[in-house]
Amino acid sequence: MRSLSNQVFSDKDLLREITTYSPEETMEVGRMIASVSEKGDFIALSGDLGSGKTTFVKGFVSAFSSPVYVKSPSFTIVNEYELENGATVFHIDLYRVDSSALDDIGFVEFLDRGIVIVEWSEKMLAYVPEKSLLIRFEIIGSDARKIYFYGGLNWKQRLTLATNLK
Ligand SMILES: Nc1ncnc2c1ncn2[C@@H]1O[C@H](COP(=O)(O)OP(=O)(O)O)[C@@H](O)[C@H]1O
Numbered sequence: 001m002r003s004l005s006n007q008v009f010s011d012k013d014l015l016r017e018i019t020t021y022s023p024e025e026t027m028e029v030g031r032m033i034a035s036v037s038e039k040g041d042f043i044a045l046s047g048d049l050g051s052g053k054t055t056f057v058k059g060f061v062s063a064f065s066s067p068v069y070v071k072s073p074s075f076t077i078v079n080e081y082e083l084e085n086g087a088t089v090f091h092i093d094l095y096r097v098d099s100s101a102l103d104d105i106g107f108v109e110f111l112d113r114g115i116v117i118v119e120w121s122e123k124m125l126a127y128v129p130e131k132s133l134l135i136r137f138e139i140i141g142s143d144a145r146k147i148y149f150y151g152g153l154n155w156k157q158r159l160t161l162a163t164n165l166k
Pocket residue numbers: 020021022023024025026047048049050051052053054055056119137142143144145
């Protein structure tokens with residue numbers, strides 16, 4: 001693992017930018033990423049309150065047929081969705097979490113079992129795996145959001161695949 005942040009990601013790591021003009025379009029972007037995601041993926045979301053992170057996750061989860069919502073027994077900040085294929089989506093929102101409490105969450109175990117998506121990933125830079133996809137959301141108008149994707153070669157290829165699948 002290495003730390004990773006908006007600052008660490010420079011323009012050369014920018015894989016793509018997408019502008020959306022409604023929540024539905026942002027959900028569609030979530031579904032597009034879900035179509036090329038797999039167990040063990042770590043997706044780190046960042047951006048201001050109201051920039052569309054949760055909306056993206058709703059779309060992401062809706063890409064899977066009948067995901068079952070499971071309230072995580074131990075952590076209120078973790079929402080689990082069990083998928084038909086036996087994998088799990090772990091949706092973690094660090095908005096109200098003190099960075100010093102993050103040790104206990106056990107991200108590595110989550111990655112063994114499914115896909116991890118983290119809102120406010122800025123708070124856990126030290127835990128973000130190197131192979132993550134980082135998605136940064138920016139508010140550019142009342143209904144307009146700019147979504148920036150950063151990552152390595154593997155995610156570059158997957159984004160290309162996702163676009164071709166559409
Ligand atoms: N293009 C858009 N994409 C996503 N959300 C949008 C967009 N336009 C307007 N919105 C609104 O912005 C808010 C985004 O909220 P949310 O997804 O909870 O943000 P975050 O999780 O980043 O705080 C919602 O009220 C949504 O209806």
